[in-house]
Amino acid sequence: MKNSFSQYHGIKPSDIDFFDIPLDSDVEVFICPFLIENTKMKIPFSRKVYDRLVGFLTELNKNYVRPNKRNLGISFLSHLHEPNEIHFGYSSSNKGKAVAKEKATMIFDALRRNRFAKKGLHTTNQAHNVLLLVQGIGQDIMSDIILNVCRDIFAEFTFYVIEKQGIKNTKKFECEYYDYNTKKWKRDYFNLPVYKGKKIILVPRKIVSGKRAYSERYNWFVSSNYISVRILNKPKISRKEQRLFKKLKNGTKIIIIKRVYEAYKKPKKDIIDFVINYPGSLDEFVQYAKENYPEIDLSDL
Structure with missing residues (x-):
């Protein structure tokens, strides 16, 4: 510098x-x-x-x-x-x-x-x-x-x-x-x-x-820890939700978090809906941020 x-x-x-x-x-x-x-x-x-x-x-x-x-x-x-x-x-x-x-x-x-x-x-x-x-x-x-x-x-x-x-x-x-x-x-x-x-x-x-889009990261957190879990636990998965899965060579289907994120992400002005619909997700995200988003790495500058 x-x-x-x-x-x-x-x-x-x-x-x-x-x-x-x-x-x-x-x-x-x-x-x-x-x-x-x-x-x-x-x-x-x-x-x-x-x-x-x-x-x-x-x-x-x-x-x-x-x-x-x-x-x-x-x-x-x-x-x-x-x-x-x-x-x-x-x-x-x-x-x-x-x-x-x-x-x-x-x-x-x-x-x-x-x-x-x-x-x-x-x-x-x-x-x-x-x-x-x-x-x-x-x-x-x-x-x-x-x-x-x-x-x-x-x-x-x-x-x-x-x-x-x-x-x-x-x-x-x-x-x-x-x-x-x-x-x-x-x-x-x-x-x-x-x-x-x-x-x-x-x-x-x-x-x-550094520059961090926390609303996007919260979107991803909810997609990974709440929405995908809800879909996986449903007794019947809709045709729309089927598109969120990928079929492996052995026939196993896995849910793709990126697809869930793209399908369900919300703009910042509507992200409150996730806080209301998924109680506890905000506090859990704060804890997740504590463990995964440290202070800036000076080598990045």
Whole structure:
């Protein structure tokens, strides 16, 4: 990686417990709520971020989305700005162009259209479920939400790196974050690394992922573990379902998961149907993700 944070500050690869960012551009990675969920019992940082996000989403859904207080909800969300300081996302020149009010409107309307959020169910009070189930909120937007809401927590982690590595090129920056105790946005000053006059905030490597289409993976999980099992257990298989099988040379018929997936997969906006029709599948998928979708492999970059 050209001109990375570690290279600039002379940090040895063996000492890096943060995601090493390029300083002059962005890298296509994201803060992943599934990885936060998966590590919250082992890593205090993840627990702190998880609890803050639950508090934020509970406040948003309960007091703005469910009662459809649109203008107030958009105002509440308008503090979500493009977090250029972490150098994550799709922008190749680190010039985030998202307008806060436009993003706030999009997020509010996306949640308002979601059946779970509109009914006030607790499911959408967890960030990983919002990423999985809410049409219009993808990895980039969720990553931005997490950083904005928990900016103070990430700033404290960055300060830990500063102290550990003896980094001297720092400056006091004003940062905004969500204060769960007051349920308001708050500003404080934090000592952070500076590069070309701009602040840098670092993210623990354990909660960073590459591009992942979690809705497609949940579709596959349900196809493999629920729909195919249901078909196999039916006393009579329909002609349509027969096409999901393959006949082996010895005459045995096996069901092909890829065919099941192609036949039954749902777009993100309708994936809630699987959550309702297959109770327990969402929790099982979260556990499956924990075991099968680790943090990003740096060799892939």
